[in-house]
Amino acid sequence: VKKIDANIVVAQSGGPTAVINSSLAGIVEAIKGSAALKRGCKVLGALHGAAGILDGNFIDLGAAPAAKLKRIALTPSSALGSCRLKPSKEDCRNILAMFKKRNVGMFFYIGGNDSADTARIIWEAADADGWPLACWHVPKTIDNDLRSCDHTPGYGSAAKFVASAVMGDDLDNRALGGVKIDVIMGRDAGFLAAASALARRRPDDGPHLVYLPEVPFSRDKFAADVKGVLARLGRCVVAVSEGIRGEDGVPVAAKLGTGEKDQHGNIQMSGTGALGDALARLVREETGVSRVRADTFGYLQRSFPGLQSRHDFALARDAGANAALFALRDFSEGAEPRACTVGIARKPGRRGAVSFKPLPISEAARETRCMPREFISPEGNDVTEAFLDYARPIAGTLPFCEIF
Amino acid sequence: VKKIDANIVVAQSGGPTAVINSSLAGIVEAIKGSAALKRGCKVLGALHGAAGILDGNFIDLGAAPAAKLKRIALTPSSALGSCRLKPSKEDCRNILAMFKKRNVGMFFYIGGNDSADTARIIWEAADADGWPLACWHVPKTIDNDLRSCDHTPGYGSAAKFVASAVMGDDLDNRALGGVKIDVIMGRDAGFLAAASALARRRPDDGPHLVYLPEVPFSRDKFAADVKGVLARLGRCVVAVSEGIRGEDGVPVAAKLGTGEKDQHGNIQMSGTGALGDALARLVREETGVSRVRADTFGYLQRSFPGLQSRHDFALARDAGANAALFALRDFSEGAEPRACTVGIARKPGRRGAVSFKPLPISEAARETRCMPREFISPEGNDVTEAFLDYARPIAGTLPFCEIF
Numbered sequence: 001v002k003k004i005d006a007n008i009v010v011a012q013s014g015g016p017t018a019v020i021n022s023s024l025a026g027i028v029e030a031i032k033g034s035a036a037l038k039r040g041c042k043v044l045g046a047l048h049g050a051a052g053i054l055d056g057n058f059i060d061l062g063a064a065p066a067a068k069l070k071r072i073a074l075t076p077s078s079a080l081g082s083c084r085l086k087p088s089k090e091d092c093r094n095i096l097a098m099f100k101k102r103n104v105g106m107f108f109y110i111g112g113n114d115s116a117d118t119a120r121i122i123w124e125a126a127d128a129d130g131w132p133l134a135c136w137h138v139p140k141t142i143d144n145d146l147r148s149c150d151h152t153p154g155y156g157s158a159a160k161f162v163a164s165a166v167m168g169d170d171l172d173n174r175a176l177g178g179v180k181i182d183v184i185m186g187r188d189a190g191f192l193a194a195a196s197a198l199a200r201r202r203p204d205d206g207p208h209l210v211y212l213p214e215v216p217f218s219r220d221k222f223a224a225d226v227k228g229v230l231a232r233l234g235r236c237v238v239a240v241s242e243g244i245r246g247e248d249g250v251p252v253a254a255k256l257g258t259g260e261k262d263q264h265g266n267i268q269m270s271g272t273g274a275l276g277d278a279l280a281r282l283v284r285e286e287t288g289v290s291r292v293r294a295d296t297f298g299y300l301q302r303s304f305p306g307l308q309s310r311h312d313f314a315l316a317r318d319a320g321a322n323a324a325l326f327a328l329r330d331f332s333e334g335a336e337p338r339a340c341t342v343g344i345a346r347k348p349g350r351r352g353a354v355s356f357k358p359l360p361i362s363e364a365a366r367e368t369r370c371m372p373r374e375f376i377s378p379e380g381n382d383v384t385e386a387f388l389d390y391a392r393p394i395a396g397t398l399p400f401c402e403i404f
Numbered sequence: 405v406k407k408i409d410a411n412i413v414v415a416q417s418g419g420p421t422a423v424i425n426s427s428l429a430g431i432v433e434a435i436k437g438s439a440a441l442k443r444g445c446k447v448l449g450a451l452h453g454a455a456g457i458l459d460g461n462f463i464d465l466g467a468a469p470a471a472k473l474k475r476i477a478l479t480p481s482s483a484l485g486s487c488r489l490k491p492s493k494e495d496c497r498n499i500l501a502m503f504k505k506r507n508v509g510m511f512f513y514i515g516g517n518d519s520a521d522t523a524r525i526i527w528e529a530a531d532a533d534g535w536p537l538a539c540w541h542v543p544k545t546i547d548n549d550l551r552s553c554d555h556t557p558g559y560g561s562a563a564k565f566v567a568s569a570v571m572g573d574d575l576d577n578r579a580l581g582g583v584k585i586d587v588i589m590g591r592d593a594g595f596l597a598a599a600s601a602l603a604r605r606r607p608d609d610g611p612h613l614v615y616l617p618e619v620p621f622s623r624d625k626f627a628a629d630v631k632g633v634l635a636r637l638g639r640c641v642v643a644v645s646e647g648i649r650g651e652d653g654v655p656v657a658a659k660l661g662t663g664e665k666d667q668h669g670n671i672q673m674s675g676t677g678a679l680g681d682a683l684a685r686l687v688r689e690e691t692g693v694s695r696v697r698a699d700t701f702g703y704l705q706r707s708f709p710g711l712q713s714r715h716d717f718a719l720a721r722d723a724g725a726n727a728a729l730f731a732l733r734d735f736s737e738g739a740e741p742r743a744c745t746v747g748i749a750r751k752p753g754r755r756g757a758v759s760f761k762p763l764p765i766s767e768a769a770r771e772t773r774c775m776p777r778e779f780i781s782p783e784g785n786d787v788t789e790a791f792l793d794y795a796r797p798i799a800g801t802l803p804f805c806e807i808f
Contacts, residue, residue, distance in 0.1 A: 075806045077578065080808070168481065171480055176420070176488075273681055295702035400475065402479045404484070
């Protein structure tokens with residue numbers, strides 16, 4: 001079906017994660033370990049995602065020394081650069097023209113749901129044109145919101161950062177008291193804010209309240225919740241997802257922020273302290289507590305070096321390697337090149353173990369998933385034991401903390 | 405002079421650090437290792453600093469198992485709780501009455517300059533009353549602004565966190581571009597914001613600009629600096645101290661925040677994103693760059709678990725242990741009980757090595773120190789190599805990062 005000497009392009013897209021380069025290394029190492037490269041095909045890295053393909057901005061990944069690739073794998077953020085480009089019809093024609101010019105027959109796109117959709121669009125353009133192009137989406141997102149994955153590469157490391165940060169912050173709040181609000185990333189899904197609950201070791205440890213985008217946010221309920229914790233413990237640590245929405249479904253942050261949108265229509269939420277400050281004002285007014293503080297964890301959550309979850313690091317590498325192996329198998333079997341994503345399922349019985357399988361790329365594209373009902377407490381202001389059991393092996397070992 | 409069976413009180417005060425409990429453990433272990441405790445004296449921990457002494461809120465630190473104390477030492481934030489109380493004359497009388505009631509002859513206060521001043525006030529009250537009370541201030545502050553110390557316990561770990569965070573953030577900015585502003589703690593001194601520069605490995609690594617409270621902040625100069633970096637690199641990472649002041653000497657954050665002050669007259673700066681958001685708006689307006697983001701690192705800088713600098717952890721323990729040994733030597737030599745702080749000097753020739761000596765407590769109290777001129781670049785928007793040489797051994801090993 002496909003010329004065996006066709007070249008391969010790898011690119012990264014969307015928000016970086018702490019392990020997205022582990023997927024990149026997983027793809028490159030799997031390809032270099034196969035027969036494909038020996039037959040003369042090149043592994044190119046496109047700089048800044050689809051934008052780099054449009055510009056013909058490539059580096060020779062196959063030529064990167066193995067030791068350098070190992071160090072890249074351990075480095076957070078997207079080593080190839082990223083973009084948030086949603087290709088237009090014209091972009092697709094130009095990407096395809098570039099792929100033809102460079103004799104590209106296989107494309108790996110490491111990203112979230114928007115990136116899966118981009119890969120799908122490019123595949124459709126190639127298919128309509130009769131150019132055989134295998135498009136493989138390799139999942140990554142700290143939001144953990146892909147329908148095709150039990151959990152996504154990138155989530156575990158961000159969850160470990162968030163749980164560690166809230167653990168330290170709760171100790172800080174024990175020392176000085178008052179109300180502390182921590183705003184955590186997560187546009188539509190509350191998985192990352194929920195991970196703050198992994199910080200708890202003792203019954204009175206924070207976070208004492210957890211607010212998720214999945215539960216309509218009520219100012220009155222929030223104020224009453226905080227008052228309740230203050231009455232019980234004399235202090236309160238609150239974890240809030242940046243994506244919380246009012247009863248009207250509109251994100252609370254969208255009413256406060258710059259209103260800036262990316263090309264996929266996503267409103268800017270991170271990189272501003274507006275939501276935390278607004279909630280702090282609300283608590284100050286409603287409770288009369290003078291020491292109310294808010295921190296917005298921001299970009300530290302997704303790109304902090306040296307703190308990766310071991311499970312997450314291996315998951316990201318294996319997702320990349322499996323995408324490469326699936327794609328190479330299609331080639332060697334002479335199958336039609338497909339547009340696929342790597343599905344990740346959890347093996348029953350063994351808590352952290354996973355299996356990988358190819359799924360139609362549409363299963364990762366566009367619509368995201370949210371926290372299931374059984375992960376959210378009946379009151380809607382906390383997570384359940386079922387969530388903690390789910391998340392613990394993903395985030396991996398957390399720091400300990402001791403109190404008198 | 406002093407009854408050898410007098411009891412000992414240890415307390416913590418001011419903002420927590422990641423290693424303040426290492427000083428606590430250093431004090432307790434040194435006392436337990438001496439003859440004092442064997443002769444029947446108790447080591448009491450006052451909960452929430454001077455406030456806990458007023459309330460008679462003590463725990464028996466001498467009874468804490470050694471293994472528990474070791475785990476406490478490795479846990480961030482103040483395990484005894486903290487406070488920001490500046491004792492009034494009446495408070496001092498009541499503290500003294502409590503010390504008499506509990507037969508306390510030795511007091512260790514782990515804190516910054518305000519805590520040193522509090523210990524001084526308590527000592528003067530005891531002295532005027534004829535109650536023999538040794539008051540020892542053990543330095544801690546992430547701000548690194550005590551005149552009595554080459555560098556303070558707590559600074560190294562916060563510096564390591566800040567440098568790691570900015571290293572990751574710079575990688576994130578490489579991937580997605582635009583302007584990123586990171587707001588870093590430091591009310592009057594820029595040492596912690598300056599530590600962001602430890603993140604650099606390559607000539608084009610961020611932070612590309614560093615703004616300190618020591619240099620009057622000009623909106624126009626700031627906008628021109630950012631434009632210059634954008635012209636050169638096409639992206640820009642900025643580290644800003646929360647304490648930056650306008651030409652009029654008024655902190656920029658003070659004009660934006662809640663205006664809340666603590667009892668020492670310090671304006672609230674952390675726990676709000678207002679400064680970062682204001683600077684991001686300014687950059688957006690002045691440069692026309694659409695992707696401008698600001699993160700305020702907030703309380704994560706001082707209480708993040710598992711990330712302590714090894715140098716800092718040992719420094720904090722040794723500062724506590726030396727305070728105890730100095731105080732016990734005074735006792736055994738029959739000297740008058742003093743009000744002292746533990747001075748920390750750097751040994752010449754050996755970059756990280758330090759020596760400890762008793763200094764009058766006034767040398768740590770009230771006035772703080774700032775970044776010396778030789779640590780600040782001539783243009784006032786960066787640090788010098790001299791600063792990096794100074795800070796490197798204090799922050800210790802940082803994560804590596806690799807790029808293509």
